[in-house]
Amino acid sequence: MENKMIVPFGSQHITLLEPVRFIFETENEKIVNVDVDVGYVHRGIEKACQTKLNYKQVAYIIPRICGLCAMSHALAYITAVEKILEFDPPKKAKYLRVLVHELDRIHSHLFAMAHVAEAAGYENLVMHLFRDRELAMECLEILTGNRVQYDYGCIGGVNRDLTPEVEKILRKKLKKLEDRIHWFKDLYMNDYTLSLRWKGIGVISKEMAEKYNAAGPVARASGVRTDARAEFDALPYRDLGFEMIVYKDGDIYSRNLVRLDEIFVSLRIIWNILDGLPEGNYKEEVKGLPKGESVCRWEAPRGELFMHVRGDGKQILTRVRVKTPTFSNIPVLRELFVGANYADVPAIITSFDPCMSCTAR
Amino acid sequence: MSAKIKSPWILHYNCGSCNGCDVEILACLGPKYDLERFGIINKGNPKQADIFVVTGPVTKRTRARLLRLYMQIPEPKVVVAVGTCACTGGPFRNMYNVENGVDRFIPVDVYIPGCTARPEAILKGIKKAIEIWKIKTKESIEVPVVIQKEFEETLSKMVLHGQTVDRRKIIHDLVNKYIKNNLEVTKCD
Incomplete structure (x- = not known):
């Protein structure tokens, strides 16, 4: 056709938090073809893990892959190394790991929802979400000592204990947060603007999600029952009242609702941890050097994370491989764009909650 | 000129950071820290921006875009490097695809260290950047x-x-x- 037009989107754009480039070929308003380039933020972390840093230092560079899901990366690596060393962390450490991991998920989901609302032009909701996200951030800060890059997990346990004073503050803040999330749920279910902008836009059917191997909230919003938390037993999720959230519609609206409901599940898990935290050590000495190979599957806020670690009995590992959730979601994202309106592009991209620093590493 | 100094708009570019500092910048723009009380709006367009906020170590793919964005901002402009990565390269220093810090390419006015930089530090840094920006004139052209x-x-x-x-x-x-x-x-x- 003659009236085809090429529209570059990125690498720097107001709705994009990080550099990624899409080149859309459009015909009037419809997109007919799209080209994705995700390699802008490649820093070479995997290479550095195999050449420069020893296996204990790697536990502190791996969370720097991504600031939003730092805890997932760190814990996946730590669990994989502990599997090689045949070390079982203390029960209390496991519970504290779940606690921080779920707080991490809460702030990441709230951030993603705020981003989608921003793309829809609903500035008021963005500010509300950001204000209540600060409650989760304050919880993380008082528990771990830092707001975003809190190196809380370490090989052998966790780096800080949960004291009774901190627990008291956590309970107060989480109670407030839970009330606010109920308010958001009410808003998301009943607001006319939100449903008008998001219902029926960017629909992924169940077959499509299965065919292109979608992961995380994107897959669960399309009715695919996949959640690594229900399938692995490195952390005691089964004792803590975990429940999988699945929606059927697969549009932007249900992706948001999946995130919102997962915050409720995370809050329930956190309440259970605070009520029944086991006694004992929070950190134990680990001896030996990693010799052997192991893999670890982990549910990051954006979907399934996969970590492969191999060592041959030396300080420096021979292979560290990370497969991140956004990487799995790129093919379905690309497929979704073909046939969509160009005006929906920012909303669709942000509803996937893409994390390019994870993908390119 | 006096009307202008009440509205310093910022342009935010991530040239390879881990997203940590970026979410902190957005948290700064949110209601708790409220950077917008200084008249700041986060704009995606370099031609409307006055303060260039850069995060992350410069990777080999983003360095050309960084220079281009810097050239497109009209004078007077101020560059703020947020986070240890943007200041020196931080934990990514000397990795094979990293160019160690923003000041290898463009002149930086304010450095905000920290991994990740705290919102309070970002507030103070941007306040400082506004003070520097007030002194600069249209003729103060800086060379990359x-x-x-x-x-x-x-x-x-x-x-x-x-x-x-x-x-x-x-x-x-x-x-x-x-x-x-x-x-x-x-x-x-």
Whole structure:
């Protein structure tokens, strides 16, 4: 056709938090073809893990892959190394790991929802979400000592204990947060603007999600029952009242609702941890050097994370491989764009909650 | 001029960071820290921006875009490097695809260290940037670090031959040449 037009989107754009480039070929308003380039933020972390840093230092560079899901990366690596060393962390450490991991998920989901609302032009909701996200951030800060890059997990346990004073503050803040999330749920279910902008836009059917191997909230919003938390037993999720959230519609609206409901599940898990935290050590000495190979599957806020670690009995590992959730979601994202309106592009991209620093590493 | 100093708009570019500092910048713009009370709006367009907020170590793919964005911001402009990565390279220093810090390419006015930089620190840094920005004028043209040497050579040559000097044009030409010769990986970088 003659009236085809090429529209570059990125690498720097107001709705994009990080550099990624899409080149859309459009015909009037419809997109007919799209080209994705995700390699802008490649820093070479995997290479550095195999050449420069020893296996204990790697536990502190791996969370720097991504600031939003730092805890997932760190814990996946730590669990994989502990599997090689045949070390079982203390029960209390496991519970504290779940606690921080779920707080991490809460702030990441709230951030993603705020981003989608921003793309829809609903500035008021963005500010509300950001204000209540600060409650989760304050919880993380008082528990771990830092707001975003809190190196809380370490090989052998966790780096800080949960004291009774901190627990008291956590309970107060989480109670407030839970009330606010109920308010958001009410808003998301009943607001006319939100449903008008998001219902029926960017629909992924169940077959499509299965065919292109979608992961995380994107897959669960399309009715695919996949959640690594229900399938692995490195952390005691089964004792803590975990429940999988699945929606059927697969549009932007249900992706948001999946995130919102997962915050409720995370809050329930956190309440259970605070009520029944086991006694004992929070950190134990680990001896030996990693010799052997192991893999670890982990549910990051954006979907399934996969970590492969191999060592041959030396300080420096021979292979560290990370497969991140956004990487799995790129093919379905690309497929979704073909046939969509160009005006929906920012909303669709942000509803996937893409994390390019994870993908390119 | 006095009307202008009430609304310093920022342009935020992530050149390879882990997203940590970026979410903190957005948290700063949120209601708790409220950077917007200084008249700041986060704008995606370099041509409307006054303060350039950069996060992350410069990777080999983003360095050309960083220079281009810097050149497109009108004078006077202030550059703020947020986070240890943007200041020195931080934990990614000397990795094979990383160029160690923003100040290898463009002149930086304010450094905000921290992994991740705390919102309070970002607030203070941006407040400082506004003070620097007030002093700068339209004529205070700064030369990107990468073409400093060539710029001085060209300038002295032109003065020697008695030609009229347009500093802005010389910088633009030299940067375009530099990007074309050294930095371009693909056509759309």
